[in-house]
Amino acid sequence: MTENDAPGWDAIDAALAPLYPEVTPRHVGYTPPPMLGGMGLQGCSAYPADGHWHYVSYGLSELYQPGPEDDPEWSGWGFELTCRVVRGAEAEAPQWPFGMLNELAKHVNTNKVLLEPGHRIDLRQPITGHPHLPDAPPSGLTVYALTLDPQLGEIDTPNGKVQFLQAVGVSEREKAAMLETSTAAVLTGLAEGNPLLVTDPARPA
Template sequence: MNDDTATGLEPDDADLDLPAPGWDAIDATLTAVYGSTQPTHVAYDPPMGRSDNLQGCSAYPVDGHWHYVTYGLSELYEPAPDADPAVSGWGFELTLRVPAGPTEVAPEWPFVIINEIAKSVNAGRIQGLAAGGRVDFRAPITGFPNLADAPDTGLTAYALTLDPRLGEILTPNGRVSFLQLVGVTAAEKELMLASSTAEVLVHLAVADPMLTTDPARA
């Protein structure tokens, strides 16, 4: 796994003057939820448009956890003339919630992992991501032991569900669903195959309605 992230507080400089109705719509949604809370924002180098990377990812501190939200799987800027007006880009952005640590600094490993998944989507290696789907790492979903701050864990796959706070929005570029990644064990993945992803996540949500991915859970 390659760590090609670079921190920053703004979009890529080359894009600063471009109209960004999709970006603005995501910002407005997050402001409606988090008000004036300032996120930790990471930009990726090389940025979207010159690579399969995301444009960026923001992490908001909230209720004992960090809420990560991507920018770049939906259409952030003006869409191409032949783009489907009903769906923005891939039609979704990814989110992830992880427990807050002992400091006020957002963990770095989620920024890398969420970008790796997005890169696979943009490159066509992962197709058809939607609520109810799964991404099976068959290894620790934190990137352990390859990422410096990644904890070891028995969670080896991500399940996808609609983010409980962000849901789905309609932007000037079309519909965007916020799909939350939820870390699960191999045994939980097998239960999902036997029943459904949604059914297993309902049971997990009894203990944690926000479906935080806690590496220490397994």
Template sequence: MTDETEPTAAGWDAIDSECKRLYGEQVPRHVGYAPGRAFGSVLQGCSAFRAQDHWHYVTYGLSNIFDDDEGENDGFSGWGYELTWRVRDLAGGEEPPSWPFAILQRLAKWAAEAPVLLEEGTRLHIGGPVTGFPHTDGPDTDLTGILLANDPLLGEISTVNGRVTFLQFVAVDAGDIALAKENGSAAVLERLVQDDPLLVTVVGQ
């Protein structure tokens, strides 16, 4: 006999509950990352939800999704955030583009290993297309940088493991990255949100 119990998934359930608030009973397209967070991966997985004209990607694993045994963490769960990305569905297919799953995993791994604490206003210069072209199946694009904004609909939630902010990738070109360095990310994001309140990334033709 042992007193050990299976870890809970209260953090995961809290993210699911918030996504359900937006998308009801929709079953998302979910991708799991091997070997999984319990065995050393940064992310456990990522779900893509079908919105009106885009796919909404949400990660699982940068926050503490399984249990609350992580010690004092200033009220945050794990890193204190999960990543999201809204990508326009130009093809109108039944399956989401696969390249955002790969890019989210890659940048989450980089941030965790650097270590870099991502937050609203963080600028990331990718050094190539944000789609990973030509190394992924993503299209070529002149969007080569990412600004992080608080997800306009998910925002921040409180879980039994602590607070979780949903940080959304906003893909921008080199000119906007330069403006963000000069004037601050907030000024660029404020302009972009006037054109599109959801800050959806549009790539391809």
């Protein structure tokens, strides 16, 4: 490999290609990038899917060449974040999920938090970042629950395994139910009418 090779990035692209053939996503990069000391993501792509936007992060796994001390079994943190957000008449993917996924990545990198399916992140404020992000709608959902992305799951890359952890917006009431049962049990109930667990910020809390 050369210093410009990005086998981890290529592996993520390859996992997405069968879902979105010949689709060019909206992609954003973040500054400063991790290689220059940034604590967030390298980038994030949003794909137009059936009735929703599908956001996928780049940068919590090892995108480029791993170092000699990196775990060969898992790439970077061993996961990337995804989020599915309900799609309306807008022609372009909303900006606020790009911002919120980057904030979650900063939480991981700053606090060295290893996220796994079943974990929850209670923001104690709207999951959209409202009113701080310009296009963020208000929402009664205040918690992100994490589960394996139902379409992407886990992949093997040249740098190790990567899980795609989908951040699903839930309410404080649903978080309480998760504490009584489990995150998986509540998300299974939500998936009965919403199999891809698309987040709708306008959903009643």
